[in-house]
Amino acid sequence: MTPLSTAKAHLLAEPMAVEATLIQRLYQRDETAMLLFYNQYGAMLYGVILRIVKHTHLAESILQESMLKIWHSFPSYHPTQGRLATWALTICRNKAIDELRTQRARGAEHTTLPLGTLPTALQPHAATVRPEHVAIRELMHDLSPAAQALLDLLYFQGYTQQEAAEALGEPLSTVKFRARAAISVLARRLRSTG
Numbered sequence: 001m002t003p004l005s006t007a008k009a010h011l012l013a014e015p016m017a018v019e020a021t022l023i024q025r026l027y028q029r030d031e032t033a034m035l036l037f038y039n040q041y042g043a044m045l046y047g048v049i050l051r052i053v054k055h056t057h058l059a060e061s062i063l064q065e066s067m068l069k070i071w072h073s074f075p076s077y078h079p080t081q082g083r084l085a086t087w088a089l090t091i092c093r094n095k096a097i098d099e100l101r102t103q104r105a106r107g108a109e110h111t112t113l114p115l116g117t118l119p120t121a122l123q124p125h126a127a128t129v130r131p132e133h134v135a136i137r138e139l140m141h142d143l144s145p146a147a148q149a150l151l152d153l154l155y156f157q158g159y160t161q162q163e164a165a166e167a168l169g170e171p172l173s174t175v176k177f178r179a180r181a182a183i184s185v186l187a188r189r190l191r192s193t194g
Contacts, residue, residue, distance in 0.1 A: 019084055026074050034071055041085050042067075045092045052096040052158040062099055066092040097158040140186065147182040154179060 025033030050059040153159040165175040
Protein backbone atom coordinates (compact mmCIF):
# COMPACT_ATOMS: atom_id res chain seq x y z
CA MET A 1 0.00 0.00 0.00
CA THR A 2 1.42 3.39 -1.00
CA PRO A 3 1.67 6.27 1.51
CA LEU A 4 -1.03 8.15 -0.45
CA SER A 5 -3.48 5.23 -0.39
CA THR A 6 -2.75 4.70 3.33
CA ALA A 7 -3.53 8.37 4.04
CA LYS A 8 -6.70 8.17 1.97
CA ALA A 9 -7.82 5.02 3.80
CA HIS A 10 -7.17 6.76 7.14
CA LEU A 11 -9.23 9.80 6.09
CA LEU A 12 -12.11 7.55 5.06
CA ALA A 13 -11.88 5.40 8.21
CA GLU A 14 -12.04 8.35 10.61
CA PRO A 15 -15.56 9.52 9.67
CA MET A 16 -16.73 5.89 9.74
CA ALA A 17 -15.38 5.48 13.28
CA VAL A 18 -17.08 8.72 14.37
CA GLU A 19 -20.33 7.55 12.80
CA ALA A 20 -20.03 4.13 14.48
CA THR A 21 -19.59 5.81 17.87
CA LEU A 22 -22.56 8.08 17.22
CA ILE A 23 -24.70 5.08 16.21
CA GLN A 24 -23.72 3.24 19.39
CA ARG A 25 -24.67 6.23 21.55
CA LEU A 26 -28.00 6.59 19.74
CA TYR A 27 -28.75 2.90 20.35
CA GLN A 28 -28.09 3.60 24.03
CA ARG A 29 -30.70 6.41 23.81
CA ASP A 30 -28.12 9.07 24.68
CA GLU A 31 -29.92 12.39 24.12
CA THR A 32 -26.67 14.31 23.69
CA ALA A 33 -25.85 11.99 20.79
CA MET A 34 -29.03 13.22 19.11
CA LEU A 35 -27.71 16.77 19.40
CA LEU A 36 -24.43 15.61 17.83
CA PHE A 37 -26.44 13.91 15.10
CA TYR A 38 -28.33 17.14 14.43
CA ASN A 39 -25.11 19.17 14.37
CA GLN A 40 -23.54 16.67 11.95
CA TYR A 41 -26.44 16.13 9.54
CA GLY A 42 -29.11 18.77 10.25
CA ALA A 43 -28.03 21.28 7.59
CA MET A 44 -27.84 18.64 4.88
CA LEU A 45 -31.24 17.17 5.83
CA TYR A 46 -32.80 20.63 5.96
CA GLY A 47 -31.39 21.46 2.53
CA VAL A 48 -32.92 18.37 0.96
CA ILE A 49 -36.29 19.02 2.62
CA LEU A 50 -36.21 22.66 1.51
CA ARG A 51 -35.46 21.65 -2.03
CA ILE A 52 -38.57 19.46 -2.03
CA VAL A 53 -41.07 21.76 -0.26
CA LYS A 54 -39.55 25.13 -1.28
CA HIS A 55 -40.75 27.00 1.84
CA THR A 56 -38.41 27.69 4.75
CA HIS A 57 -41.01 27.52 7.54
CA LEU A 58 -42.46 24.30 6.21
CA ALA A 59 -38.98 22.81 5.80
CA GLU A 60 -38.10 23.71 9.40
CA SER A 61 -41.30 22.09 10.65
CA ILE A 62 -40.69 18.93 8.63
CA LEU A 63 -37.10 18.76 9.88
CA GLN A 64 -38.33 18.91 13.49
CA GLU A 65 -40.88 16.17 12.84
CA SER A 66 -38.24 14.11 11.06
CA MET A 67 -35.78 14.45 13.93
CA LEU A 68 -38.44 13.15 16.31
CA LYS A 69 -39.15 10.25 14.00
CA ILE A 70 -35.43 9.49 13.70
CA TRP A 71 -35.10 9.48 17.50
CA HIS A 72 -38.16 7.30 18.08
CA SER A 73 -37.49 4.86 15.25
CA PHE A 74 -33.73 4.63 15.72
CA PRO A 75 -33.90 1.14 17.28
CA SER A 76 -35.08 -0.10 13.86
CA TYR A 77 -31.97 1.26 12.12
CA HIS A 78 -29.27 -1.24 11.29
CA PRO A 79 -25.90 -0.16 9.80
CA THR A 80 -25.85 -3.10 7.37
CA GLN A 81 -28.86 -1.56 5.60
CA GLY A 82 -26.99 1.64 4.74
CA ARG A 83 -25.21 4.66 6.12
CA LEU A 84 -26.80 6.62 8.96
CA ALA A 85 -27.07 9.78 6.86
CA THR A 86 -28.74 7.90 4.02
CA TRP A 87 -31.28 6.35 6.40
CA ALA A 88 -32.05 9.76 7.93
CA LEU A 89 -32.23 11.36 4.49
CA THR A 90 -34.84 8.80 3.44
CA ILE A 91 -36.98 9.60 6.49
CA CYS A 92 -36.76 13.36 5.83
CA ARG A 93 -37.41 12.98 2.12
CA ASN A 94 -40.47 10.79 2.75
CA LYS A 95 -41.87 13.25 5.30
CA ALA A 96 -41.39 16.14 2.86
CA ILE A 97 -43.06 14.24 0.04
CA ASP A 98 -45.95 13.21 2.32
CA GLU A 99 -46.44 16.86 3.24
CA LEU A 100 -46.46 17.91 -0.43
CA ARG A 101 -49.02 15.23 -1.24
CA THR A 102 -51.20 16.35 1.66
CA GLN A 103 -50.99 19.96 0.48
CA ARG A 104 -51.75 18.96 -3.10
CA ALA A 105 -54.79 17.00 -1.96
CA ARG A 106 -56.02 19.95 0.12
CA GLY A 107 -55.25 22.48 -2.59
CA ALA A 108 -56.71 20.47 -5.47
CA GLU A 109 -60.18 21.78 -4.75
CA HIS A 110 -58.95 25.39 -4.53
CA THR A 111 -56.52 25.69 -7.40
CA THR A 112 -55.28 23.92 -10.48
CA LEU A 113 -51.84 25.57 -10.61
CA PRO A 114 -49.10 23.02 -11.26
CA LEU A 115 -46.44 22.64 -8.59
CA GLY A 116 -43.82 24.08 -10.95
CA THR A 117 -45.48 27.52 -10.87
CA LEU A 118 -44.53 28.22 -7.25
CA PRO A 119 -42.34 31.34 -6.80
CA THR A 120 -38.74 30.53 -7.60
CA ALA A 121 -37.54 33.09 -5.06
CA LEU A 122 -38.38 30.57 -2.36
CA GLN A 123 -36.07 27.94 -3.84
CA PRO A 124 -32.83 27.33 -1.92
CA HIS A 125 -29.38 28.22 -3.14
CA ALA A 126 -27.53 25.23 -4.50
CA ALA A 127 -24.99 25.53 -1.68
CA THR A 128 -27.66 24.80 0.96
CA VAL A 129 -28.41 21.37 -0.50
CA ARG A 130 -25.48 19.15 0.34
CA PRO A 131 -26.44 15.56 -0.53
CA GLU A 132 -22.82 15.00 -1.50
CA HIS A 133 -22.23 14.38 2.21
CA VAL A 134 -23.74 10.99 1.58
CA ALA A 135 -22.16 10.73 -1.90
CA ILE A 136 -25.49 10.77 -3.74
CA ARG A 137 -24.66 13.63 -6.12
CA GLU A 138 -21.17 12.30 -6.77
CA LEU A 139 -22.53 8.87 -7.61
CA MET A 140 -25.29 10.34 -9.79
CA HIS A 141 -22.75 12.33 -11.78
CA ASP A 142 -21.68 9.20 -13.65
CA LEU A 143 -25.25 8.27 -14.66
CA SER A 144 -26.68 9.21 -18.02
CA PRO A 145 -28.28 12.67 -18.18
CA ALA A 146 -31.72 11.03 -18.54
CA ALA A 147 -31.17 8.90 -15.42
CA GLN A 148 -29.88 11.93 -13.50
CA ALA A 149 -32.95 13.96 -14.48
CA LEU A 150 -35.28 11.14 -13.46
CA LEU A 151 -33.66 10.61 -10.05
CA ASP A 152 -33.60 14.36 -9.47
CA LEU A 153 -37.37 14.48 -10.03
CA LEU A 154 -38.06 11.44 -7.86
CA TYR A 155 -35.66 11.95 -4.96
CA PHE A 156 -34.85 15.64 -4.78
CA GLN A 157 -37.99 17.29 -6.11
CA GLY A 158 -40.47 14.88 -4.55
CA TYR A 159 -42.28 13.73 -7.70
CA THR A 160 -44.13 10.43 -7.67
CA GLN A 161 -43.28 8.01 -10.46
CA GLN A 162 -46.57 8.91 -12.17
CA GLU A 163 -45.79 12.65 -11.94
CA ALA A 164 -42.27 12.06 -13.25
CA ALA A 165 -43.66 10.05 -16.18
CA GLU A 166 -46.03 12.91 -17.03
CA ALA A 167 -43.28 15.53 -16.67
CA LEU A 168 -40.92 13.55 -18.90
CA GLY A 169 -43.64 12.52 -21.36
CA GLU A 170 -42.81 8.83 -20.95
CA PRO A 171 -44.89 5.76 -20.06
CA LEU A 172 -45.05 4.95 -16.34
CA SER A 173 -43.59 1.48 -16.97
CA THR A 174 -40.53 3.06 -18.64
CA VAL A 175 -40.02 5.44 -15.73
CA LYS A 176 -40.31 2.59 -13.20
CA PHE A 177 -37.82 0.47 -15.13
CA ARG A 178 -35.31 3.32 -15.56
CA ALA A 179 -35.61 4.32 -11.88
CA ARG A 180 -34.97 0.74 -10.70
CA ALA A 181 -32.01 0.41 -13.06
CA ALA A 182 -30.47 3.72 -11.95
CA ILE A 183 -30.99 2.92 -8.26
CA SER A 184 -29.40 -0.48 -8.78
CA VAL A 185 -26.34 1.17 -10.35
CA LEU A 186 -26.14 3.68 -7.46
CA ALA A 187 -26.44 0.91 -4.87
CA ARG A 188 -23.59 -1.03 -6.47
CA ARG A 189 -21.43 2.10 -6.57
CA LEU A 190 -22.25 2.98 -2.98
CA ARG A 191 -21.31 -0.53 -1.81
CA SER A 192 -18.04 -0.36 -3.73
CA THR A 193 -17.14 3.03 -2.13
CA GLY A 194 -18.13 1.98 1.40
